[in-house]
Amino acid sequence: MMKIRLFLLIALISFLNMTAQSAKIDSEKLLEYYETQRYADAARYLQSIYTEDTQDIKGLSQIAYCQLMAGKLSDAEKSYLKINTLQPDNLSTLFSLAGINSKRGNAFKAKSYLQQIIQLDTNNFSAYKQLAAYEDTSEAKLKLLTKANTLNATDPDVAYDLSMVYRELRQYQQAYDVLKTAISADMENFSLQQAQLPLANQLGKYSEVVETGERLLKINADPNIINELGQAYFYLKDYQKCINLYTTLEEQGVQNEGTLYYMALSYRELKDYNKAALYAQKTIDEAISDHTTLYYAALAGIYEAENKYNDAITAYKRGLTFGPSNIIYYRLGLLYDINLKQPKNAVSYYQLYLKNKPDQEKENEQISYAKSRITTLTGVK
The missing domain is CATH 1.25.40.10 (Tetratricopeptide repeat domain)
Structure with a gap:
């Protein structure tokens, strides 16, 4: 707690030293507001110090920040817009305006601010990453996420999103490679490893799916992991393991057309034709919608x-x-x-x-x- 208080105090002293009206600000009072997360009170206090027509950038930034943290998005936007007028093309301000409009559901304005950032800084990773979320088409997302991934190939969020776009476009090798790079930087990122399983299956890397899938199952018995693992065992001709895994899904009531189909084929390969026929019929029944x-x-x-x-x-x-x-x-x-x-x-x-x-x-x-x-x-x- 002492370290946090010291950090906030240093930040406040730095802010006050750079502000023309620092003599009027009670740093202890402001620090208390920050420590107790009373940002609305902090904003009101700062507004009582600075006049409405102030052009003090540092003061306005503190007010805008407190308004944003207090959830007063409309007031925060007004403050940041004033800052943007006084000091155009400031990346931090533009990011704040983009974030505010994103929270308020104004995608058009949010995109506009992010595009301004990219015009000012063509290698701004965060802007490309955020902007991709607003695109509707896979092609547009691909362009932005590829750029972001080029700038930071190990960012897990971008790697995941980019791999999903590649997968949608059936570019499985590219999707696999993007995840492989990100995983190599964080071997404990199980979400990325799970996302890679269906791609590895698609590329015929069945032994890899088994190795990774069995490890992931010890951490989380997710049906999606079992689904991919069962397929890998089938293609490795370990039909009994395939059946065992998919039986657990059936017992949980989360079987699907695909898992039942692989069970039917596995029983057929094991020459258990009665069960093969049973699961073939189950596959047909599962495939037929009630509608x-x-x-x-x-x-x-x-x-x-x-x-x-x-x-x-x-x-x-x-x-x-x-x-x-x-x-x-x-x-x-x-x-x-x-x-x-x-x-x-x-x-x-x-x-x-x-x-x-x-x-x-x-x-x-x-x-x-x-x-x-x-x-x-x-x-x-």
Whole structure:
């Protein structure tokens, strides 16, 4: 505590010595505000010392800093803008303005200040790093992050973000190499090592995935690590280890289409065909979304709007292969009834709709209509 107090006191003395109005400032009082993090009080105190039209850069900087630390972003911005007018092109001020606008959600202004910094200092690592976060396209992010990575290849945040962009662009070797450089500078950075696993798998470095993955699992049994490790064991033809790992995911209820697929293939390689078939079916079931029928219904509706009735029927019936659907039964009934004038087929789908027990409250209108059309088309009440 004494060291912190001494540091703050030295900083304050330095500030006061460089300020024309230093005789008016109670350094002990200001130090107390800083130590207790009462930045709003510190800002008010400094504003009571400096006049509103002061042009004292050091004084204004202290006020702006205290306002920023107190969360008074609007006031802090005004103070920094005044500083920027009195002393244009100051990088520290521009960074502060960029940070304030970032916190306030004004991406346009934040980007503008960061771009000004780059114009003033074309090798400013922090500006490139921050600016990349505002870009929407992979290409724009790549350009900025590559520059930042060139300036500091061991920064873990930039290395991670750049590797993700390369991965998105399917440039796996570049992504792997960026992470490798950053990891070599920090061998205990497990986040970077985990990010490298899927890239190593993609590049066929399966033994490396096993070595790194097993080490990471001792620290954190993350499903993503298990997923990558299981794949590596499969390609190394250690099928039982692959199955063992993916079984743990299944027991936790975090299996996915991919893990089930590798289990099916592993059982097949071990000639356990019953389990291979079981997991092949599980893979198929996992791949089918609960909403697949709705997607096909939407597609069929589009075909209907274009009067492409045969295509619509094909889409509707394809949707039914994923399970019964009231929407599709009803829409097929309408399509055969109204557009294709095929009463027999229309009645068949209206009946399937009613047999599938539609919600009496929500679908009362459709239920009544289907019943009335069956009566009309069959002549049977």
